[in-house]
Amino acid sequence: MSVESDIAGLRRVLDDLTMSRSDLEMQVEGLKEELVFMKKNHKEEMVALHSNMSTSSVNVEVDAKPQEDLSKVMEEIRSQYEGIVEKNRREMETWYKIKKSNLESQLAETESRYSLQLRQLQVVVDNLETELSQVRMDIERQASEYQILLDIKTRLELEIAEYRRLLDGEDVK
Template structure:
């Protein structure tokens, strides 16, 4: 009876040891169930973080490239604008020279017209003086020699001064026509020179603008292609990101389900112990 009583004293200790062993085995099983999951989750998280960082770096690089392209385009457009302004300034100077030349020619033409008017007036005055002088000579001749043939003398004198007047008029008209022809030749020469000087400038300007426009068009086409490629890359990265996000969600659900099952087994084992 005494030995049996000692065994009964050891029964609670044995039961505690058995319970501790069961709990240890349950913890080992739970740890064993969780060991393969945690490394996998860590790898997925690393992959997702790496993918996100790679996408961020690509976006930053693309933004830098786009910014550099815009800066280059701005510099080219600035240079083209300065060239256009320089050409416009040169054409304005040429136009000012043309206007000055035209004003000078108009002033010369007006001066010639005034000079012609003055010459005509002077010629008329000379004719009037000649007529007055001839009349006085006729009166003297009549008083001195009444028997002289006055009609013949008057006719001869009239013919002489008429021939002189015609000669002077012809010389004046010839001089005026010569001056006018000279001015017209100068105007035509200046116009031809101006036209000859402007045509190469305009041709060069048109050629340069055509080349610049072609370059800008090719640049715009290249930028559009780059932008399309960037959109495609962004769409592809978003698709991959969504795929990894779905995978992460499924893994989290599986992990939650495993934990729920493990928690249920723990509850069952705990209730079984009690």
């Protein structure tokens, strides 16, 4: 039952990990859609700026760092999340194997302990059966001796009664 409880616990943890993974995948999909939308807006803004720049002759220098490639950033984030998921999966697998191993050793220990107790109880039962057999033999012997004594007593009582009758009969003559 303990093993089944642990298995049920592990299944719940696995279900939680699966739910977390699906949530992360949905977030990644949302971010991808946002990226597509941002690229589209950026492209439209760039077209508008180019058309404004072609009509005006203002020369502007921008001192800003170059814009990062969002698809590269998204790929890095995805890679990090996948690494975290893989690490969690390995940790859960290791934990599960250790837990299974511990439960198996506890089971073996319990079986060994109960086997020893069973052997000890069997020795007690064997001793009691031997003792019971001896008691029965003693009772049978005592019953036999009692019957012999009872027979002797009965014969003696008959003899005594016969002697009394004889004695009483001699007194009468």
